[in-house]
Amino acid sequence: MLDDQPIPVLPRLSWPDVWGRRLDRHGLSAAVYDRPADAVAAMCGAHAQVLSAAEVSIGLRVAGATRDDVRTALWGERSLVKTFGPRGTVHLLPARELPLWTGALGALPPARNSMPADARLAPDQIDQVVAALAEALADAELTIDELTAAVAARTGPWAADPVVPAFGSMWPRWRQAMHLAAHRGALCFGPNRGRKVTYTSPQRWLPGFQPAPAPGALADLIRRYLHAYGPATPQQFAQWLSAPRRWAAQLFDSLADELQQVDLAGTVAWVPAGDTASAAEPPYGVRLLPYFDAYTVGCHPREQLFPGPAAQRALSGGQAGNFPVLLIDGTVAGVWHHRRCGPKLAITVEPLTPLTVSERRDLEDQAERIGRVLEGRPQLTIGTVIQGGHA
Incomplete structure (x- = not known):
């Protein structure tokens, strides 16, 4: 009979440990990054x-940065790329990491298509659309209407059929594959042409660009996600990516030698192997995070990030990011809104509990920082935010 084997004791982290780690790694404990990318x-x-x-x-994460610095990184230096990222939503990504992102996102399992059967794109039609986009954008920056004409000319009139309901109108059929084209490295955003958005090929800006091999790209993405948002579970990673939970669990299992389990306040979660240290300091301070800030959207579980009344005030049907949030010591403690009137920037903050003297002082500093980023003169008001959530 074999001797009973001792049950391994997992490293333990508390929620204050985790909020401190996440704030540090996001550059929210202090503006610690030198460049937007x-x-x-x-x-x-x-x-x-x-x-x-x-x-x-x-801007909040880069010392002394303004919105102009971000725009320069995007359209001048091209150290940032505007494209479709996690969940098929528009993101800014570091240009140097675009091979990793496209290699990983292009390998995600096909999502369930909720469109009626007669409106969907078949797999071979998706391939045709992606190839058509790659060809059309190889040496051009095209608007959405120009892209529709280019894709239909290369595939067939079916691509332009207005069958996709969107914002009170009907989009052409091919647009169902737009984010997939970006994930496969065939498309990204170009600079606006007046008030019109344009699209182009990332190869025009990144000579020699190719998506990285999928296995290594997915493994690297998990490590980066867990560094920024861990400890986390495969289910939380799947939600962040909008990917199947079972697939995510299998992917974590395949990387068992590179990941490590920890005990997070009684719950098992994962970090990169060896990354079990607590934050150097406990979470502290006040931050004003805008719509859809990565910290708000990516941190889980929601009930810890949005404690008590914060869930009712700052979530929209359980979805994070629809409201700009007041963050105190790493968790959501209110909402805010800003409105520009010429050089003035009217900032209204609605705390969910009374602020201490030091928190009020930090909030004033944070409003000044928002003003510098947006290149406006801030006027802070503590009061009720009447604006609803962003769609």
Whole structure:
């Protein structure tokens, strides 16, 4: 009979440990990054559906940065790329990491298509659309209408059929594959043409660009995610990517030698192997995070990040990011909103509990920082935020 084997004791982390780690790694304990691309790499991409919000997200993490620095990184230096990232949503990603991101995102299992059967793209049609986009954008920056014409000319009139419901209108059929084309490295955003958005090929900006091999890219993405948002579970990683949970669990299992389990306040979660240290200091301080900030969207579980009344006030149907949030000591403690009127920036903050003297002082400093990022003169008001959540 074999002797009973001792049950291994997992390293233990508390929630204050975790909030401190995450704040440090996101550059939110202090603005610790020198360049926008470094900050974006640290947070695994900046959500950019609202580009001005992405400018604030990045600016808060880079010492002395303004929105103009972010725009220069994106359209001047091209150290950032605007494209479709996790969950098929618009993100800014570091240009140097685009091979990794496309290698990983292009390897995700096909998502369930909720469109009616007669409106869907078949797998071979998706391939045709992606190839058509790659060809059309190889030497051009095209608007969405120009892309529709180019794709239909290369595939067939079926690609332009207006069958996709979107924002009160109907989009052409091919647009179902737009984010997939970006994930496969065939498309990214180009600079605006007046008020019109354009798209181009990332190979025009990154000569020699190719998606990285999928196995290594997926492994690297998990390590980066766990560094920024860990300890975390495969299910939380799957939610962040909008990927199947079973697939994520199998992927974590395949990397068992590179990952490590920890005890997070009684729950088993994962970190990169050896990454079990607590934060150098406990979480502290006040931050104003904009719409869809990566910290708000990526940190789990929601009930820890949005404790008590914060869940009712700052979540939208359980979804994070729809409200700009007041962060105190790493967790959500209110909402805020800003409105520009010429050079003035009216900032209204609605705390969910009374602020201490030091928290009020930190909040005033944070409003000044938001003003510098957005290049406006801030006027802070403590009061009720009447604006609803962003769609």
